[in-house]
Amino acid sequence: MRGMVLRRLAMLVPLVLFVVTLTFVVVQAAPGSYADTIDNPRLSPETRELIRARYGLDRPPLEQYLSWLGAVLTGDLGVSFLYKEPVSRVLTRALPPTLLLAGTALLLDLVLGLALALAAARRPFGWADRITTLLSLGLYGIPSFWLAGIFILVFSLILGWFPASHMHSVGADGLFDLLHHLALPALCLGLVGAAGTARYLRSTLLDVRASRWMLAARARGLPRWRLLLVHALRPALLPVVTLLGLSLPILVSGSVVIETVFSWPGMGLVAYNAARARDIPLILGATLVSAIAVILGNLAADLLYAVVDPRVRRAR
Amino acid sequence: MKAPRRLVVGSGGLTLLVLACLIGPVLLPDAGDGDPRHAALLPPGTRVTVLELADGRTLVSPKVSRDAEMISVHGKRGTTVVPLDEVASERETRLWLGSDRFGRDLLPRLLRGGRISLAIAFLGVAVALFVGVGVGLAAATGGRVADALLMRLVDALLAFPLLILLMLVAALFRPGPALLVAILGLSSWMGLARIVRGQVLSLRSRTFIQAAQVAGTRPLRIWTLHYIPNLRGPLAQDTALRIGDLVLAEATLSFLGLGIPPNLPSWGSMIADGQRVMLDGWWLSVFPGLAIAALVISLALIGDGLQQIGEGSG
Numbered sequence: 053m054r055g056m057v058l059r060r061l062a063m064l065v066p067l068v069l070f071v072v073t074l075t076f077v078v079v080q081a082a083p084g085s086y087a088d089t090i091d092n093p094r095l096s097p098e099t100r101e102l103i104r105a106r107y108g109l110d111r112p113p114l115e116q117y118l119s120w121l122g123a124v125l126t127g128d129l130g131v132s133f134l135y136k137e138p139v140s141r142v143l144t145r146a147l148p149p150t151l152l153l154a155g156t157a158l159l160l161d162l163v164l165g166l167a168l169a170l171a172a173a174r175r176p177f178g179w180a181d182r183i184t185t186l187l188s189l190g191l192y193g194i195p196s197f198w199l200a201g202i203f204i205l206v207f208s209l210i211l212g213w214f215p216a217s218h219m220h221s222v223g224a225d226g227l228f229d230l231l232h233h234l235a236l237p238a239l240c241l242g243l244v245g246a247a248g249t250a251r252y253l254r255s256t257l258l259d260v261r262a263s264r265w266m267l268a269a270r271a272r273g274l275p276r277w278r279l280l281l282v283h284a285l286r287p288a289l290l291p292v293v294t295l296l297g298l299s300l301p302i303l304v305s306g307s308v309v310i311e312t313v314f315s316w317p318g319m320g321l322v323a324y325n326a327a328r329a330r331d332i333p334l335i336l337g338a339t340l341v342s343a344i345a346v347i348l349g350n351l352a353a354d355l356l357y358a359v360v361d362p363r364v365r366r367a368r
Numbered sequence: 369m370k371a372p373r374r375l376v377v378g379s380g381g382l383t384l385l386v387l388a389c390l391i392g393p394v395l396l397p398d399a400g401d402g403d404p405r406h407a408a409l410l411p412p413g414t415r416v417t418v419l420e421l422a423d424g425r426t427l428v429s430p431k432v433s434r435d436a437e438m439i440s441v442h443g444k445r446g447t448t449v450v451p452l453d454e455v456a457s458e459r460e461t462r463l464w465l466g467s468d469r470f471g472r473d474l475l476p477r478l479l480r481g482g483r484i485s486l487a488i489a490f491l492g493v494a495v496a497l498f499v500g501v502g503v504g505l506a507a508a509t510g511g512r513v514a515d516a517l518l519m520r521l522v523d524a525l526l527a528f529p530l531l532i533l534l535m536l537v538a539a540l541f542r543p544g545p546a547l548l549v550a551i552l553g554l555s556s557w558m559g560l561a562r563i564v565r566g567q568v569l570s571l572r573s574r575t576f577i578q579a580a581q582v583a584g585t586r587p588l589r590i591w592t593l594h595y596i597p598n599l600r601g602p603l604a605q606d607t608a609l610r611i612g613d614l615v616l617a618e619a620t621l622s623f624l625g626l627g628i629p630p631n632l633p634s635w636g637s638m639i640a641d642g643q644r645v646m647l648d649g650w651w652l653s654v655f656p657g658l659a660i661a662a663l664v665i666s667l668a669l670i671g672d673g674l675q676q677i678g679e680g681s682g
Contacts, residue, residue: 075533078537189669190665194661195636195639197640201639202654204646324535327536327539327540328539
């Protein structure tokens with residue numbers, strides 16, 4: 053067990069190196085640079101050249117890469133071209149909003165997904181199951197940005213119940229104001245996630261129902277709710293643990309689409325802005341964080357799985 | 369064996385959508401380039417009169433009045449009066465899905481946009497299938513070193529934050545349709561490679577394949593007779609779901625303004641355009657979204673149905 057963790061952690065470094073190197077190559081291979089994205093027609097070509105030199109973009113790519121890498125090893129992620137401040141500060145500022153939004157959405161996703169799946173699995177192919185299946189299938193096919201648009205139209209523009217964007221109203225920073233802004237984006241993300249969770253959990257619940265220990269439990273005359281909530285749910289929750297681990301990256305790197313639509317100042321919006329502005333240090337910094345999150349998330353999923361499932365633990 | 373109902377419904381939906389996008393724009397009466405003066409932002413179901421003038425202009429309006437020698441075309445932004453003898457043809461039609469800011473009929477535009485969304489998703493999956501099956505086969509049959517190297521590559525690529533990668537490439541290269549197909553395909557073959565490798569490895573140890581080998585069957589025959597039929601099911605199921613994923617991915621990129629250029633509107637960019645005038649014309653973003661949902665759900669049903677068949681026979 054410990055050997056597995058150490059081996060996986062040792063793989064972290066080459067994997068992350070691979071991801072950031074590939075990212076750097078992609079950014080370098082693209083035509084143009086940060087200097088070309090500044091939207092100011094009065095900038096002369098000479099000035100743009102000066103800006104390129106100012107940000108060290110005129111140096112050979114390999115030199116840029118090595119100096120960036122050297123700085124990263126000492127914990128320095130460089131300075132963002134776009135925000136004109138250290139990348140680490142931009143990222144640490146964007147992380148809490150993303151954690152808040154993605155965390156709320158994940159909670160909603162799990163609670164709602166679990167409730168829907170239980171309602172469906174109580175009586176397979178009954179009316180509750182049919183409604184849940186339809187609902188989760190519908191939500192699965194809907195693009196999240198489209199749902200966000202509908203939510204903004206209905207709840208914000210027509211009904212005026214919730215604000216359509218940003219995290220705070222101007223001049224307000226109370227908790228209520230924050231929750232008020234959080235509602236729509238969290239609901240969007242959570243609903244789309246819940247559809248997937250419910251679909252997945254329903255099928256594992258149905259698999260478990262067909263198992264021998266369920267038959268044995270039913271033969272012992274246990275009440276229905278106990279069968280479903282205790283004997284079927286526990287083994288069926290195993291894959292959900294994997295889902296949880298796999299959603300760690302979204303928790304950290306944020307949903308680009310939802311954050312962009314709702315102007316939520318998180319990691320996804322930062323990554324989007326960085327990509328559009330060719331802000332190399334920020335792109336690399338955001339990719340670095342996301343890659344680490346993906347790898348650790350996978351590892352966490354496998355570890356959690358071993359913790360909750362004795363069969364896996366013994367097999368290793 | 370009876371086909372699962374999901375498979376039937378899903379295939380039906382997919383066929384209907386594909387046919388509508390392919391032949392719909394040909395069958396529908398062409399409403400011209402639109403009439404921004406008289407027909408902008410008309411709600412779904414509006415009856416309009418289409419007037420083609422002798423000088424080549426086309427006027428579209430829900431309200432037309434006439435007297436002995438003049439015809440008046442009314443619209444939100446004013447009225448145009450045309451002498452009757454300048455009207456080359458006149459017909460009535462219905463804007464089933466409404467019209468956009470430029471007075472263009474949404475329905476044919478939606479169907480044409482669907483051609484682009486469908487083409488990109490299908491071609492992207494073709495690329496993914498090609499690379500994924502190739503890599504999976506190479507890993508399963510190419511010896512231990514090749515297997516280890518290729519599977520580490522798959523792991524590493526799966527560690528890549530996918531949407532950020534797509535967004536990055538799209539933002540940096542402003543891709544045309546061909547490049548978009550390439551990057552969508554190249555970013556989604558890893559799962560397929562894993563499936564192919566796993567299937568081949570597990571099939572290899574099954575008795576019917578070993579029996580064939582012992583009986584001296586030529587390798588090519590073992591592949592066509594035993595491996596490929598057993599690979600088909602899992603691949604088809606994954607492919608169906610993957611096409612849906614790519615439809616959503618392309619729509620997302622187009623929505624973010626990073627997809628294919630605006631002169632080729634796909635469903636994603638139509639939603640983005642429509643959301644800018646949401647209060648004046650909800651239908652402009654709602655219908656493309658429903659189209660995407662119908663397509664992705666059809667594909668998901670096909671995937672589910674194929675899975676049921678696979679479980680039934682295996």
